[in-house]
Amino acid sequence: MSAKNYLTADFTLRSWFLTTDHKRIAILYFASLIFFFFIGGAAATAIRIELATPQADLVSSDVYNRLFTMHGIIMVWFFLIPSIPNTLGNFIVPLMIGARDLAFPRLNLMSWYIFMLGGCVTLFAILAGGVDTGWTFYTPFSTLYSNSYVIVAAAGVFIAGFSSILTGLNFIVTIHRLRAPGLTWYRLPLFLWSLYATSVILVLATPVLAITLLLMATERFFGVGIFDPRIGGDPLLFQHLFWFYSHPAVYIMILPGMGVINELVSCFSRKQVFGYKFVAWCSLAIAAVGFLVWGHHMFVSGQSLIASLVFSFMSFIVAVPSAIKVFNWTATLHKGSIHFDAPMLYALAFIGLFTIGGLTGLFLACLAFDVHATDTYFVVAHFHYIMVGGMVTAYFGGLHYWWPKITGRLYSEYWARTAAILIFFGFNLTFFPQFILGAEGMPRRYHVYPPEFQVWNVLSSGGAAILAVAYLMPLFYLGYSAFFGKRAPANPWNAPGLEWQTSSPPPEFNFAPQPVVTREPYQYNERFEAEPQNA
């Protein structure tokens, strides 16, 4: 057997729970996120079962409210936001930049503990009886009327926010200060540019959510009317503050996925990413402009028409950098030697699904259309296409791509491809019908509906069943491979990134001699030597 790696360095529990190794912390996060994903998924399953028939047969409307709230809160704050950054990012960032750890390893561990504390508080709120405000905590419902565990749930989210901030801080400083010699900004893999942009949002937006939740909880607890119009408060102010965080937060939930897709698309078409600098700067443009569009969630709230027009216009602008990325990925595929390995199947699925999600975002950014579509299943379908079809797909893609590096084992390609294809079909079957439902006027957040909507709802629930099975599959074949899979070589994909230059799994401090970088990323030489690039 070879020398010790980070997994075999020490087997005690203490060595896991007090580790400062970014790779082990990534694994801690990974295990916790699987747990939360299944809790959120269980709520989704219950929702889809209820919606299979027009009547209320499984749950009462009150329980239904608690189900979709729990689904939203868990999935947004305890799965999607930490998903790629805290697992794949934690593991890969130092490896990609040739560093031995993140800049602040103890802070990294602390961020996991804070996250778990926030998670436990939120779980407590759920077990104690749940919350029925929706993940958006809108006042005055959340402060005056809701008879549920609003403050506890908000406290859980508030606490988890600090873990987001610490992770973002760590990434920003690491990417600034810990790059290997020769690794200039324009030599960084694009995954790092997108994580950098994500971190900027994490650091600048999350505190605003913290203060917003704090104000809301104060109002609820002390019965003072911060957002209560009866004593001069303004409920719209809550919405402004909330979306000032939450729209940038939706980019927290897509930028890391976009970053992964760069790595996958270039690796499996054996080509440099087309228009590297454009893609890099587009990540930052998304982060910046993403702060200026929050009002598109408030088109029907009574904000002024001028405000709506400006926010509508900005929403069109913010789609431009995303569109540039999609075009550049497509151009990267052009004349590439494409390999349909499992990670690439996920990447291709991402491109298609993200495009649909993004384009329907543009529909919603049109004032005249949004007045009809807002609060219908059209919006639900829009954001699930991006968050689930995009981000979760990218997460699975990246997980498969880096799995050999993380575990030192190879998974079954056959099962991985099967799962990828099944996820794609299950996903579309679940969510495409929701566009139609929304267009026909079915509102979101109701558990009963007119019988004529049943066909599409049954299709959607059927798709959800397929999707559930497909999401469970990796648990088995990846789980199996982690213990019994074939041993992986250091560089199974024959990729040029620094993370592939060290052994699989990497040793405790990643690199024995400090790597030195002398060239641009994505030099998939085979092709470059065979025919000089001129496109």
Next chain:
Amino acid sequence: MPESSVFAPQYASIPHRDHTAELGMWVFIATEVLLFGGLILAYVVYRHAFPQDFAAGSRHTEIVIGTANTAVLLTSSFLVAWAVEIFSPATAKIVTRLLVGAACLGLAFIVLKGIEYGKEYDEHLVPGIDFQFPGPKANGVQLFFIFYFIATAIHALHMLIGICLLITLAVICQRAPSTRHRTALHSAALYWHFVDVVWIFLFALIYLPGRSTS
């Protein structure tokens, strides 16, 4: 000053480590700016909506205590800046004293703040607990005091954290100062100055509206 040549493996050198730590503090301050920024934004929105009421509320604050506290905090910041400036093996003793002095001033700030809260309680100006304000401006004044209490309480919490940092550093400085602590001191000082700057904004927003007219 004894210098340990050990530093965590992710750094290339001691200066590298120190610069990295400092950048971390700056990024943290960026986060804090947005935290107070959100709060101040909400304050500004309501002050814009109820200028008269906010002026009336402001006239009920204790401007003497507020001003004294501003002086206390600025002095304390000055002591910390001084400590950073002269930090070296030979001056460990003075540095320790400066830090203790700064921490004491911080505590004095908290005590004064407590007295101020007490007065406001006596005057029935604590929304949610005991709030009575005669006349048509009651709602706006209540909003003012809600923000007053939330903002000053969050600020005081930051002060308490800062005081703990200063005391810890003072203890370290007395026992075994090394260049490593220069960075720690520098970062803590940045934080302390930041808390100070926040107060200056809060002071202007809380105590000054409506003072020039009556």
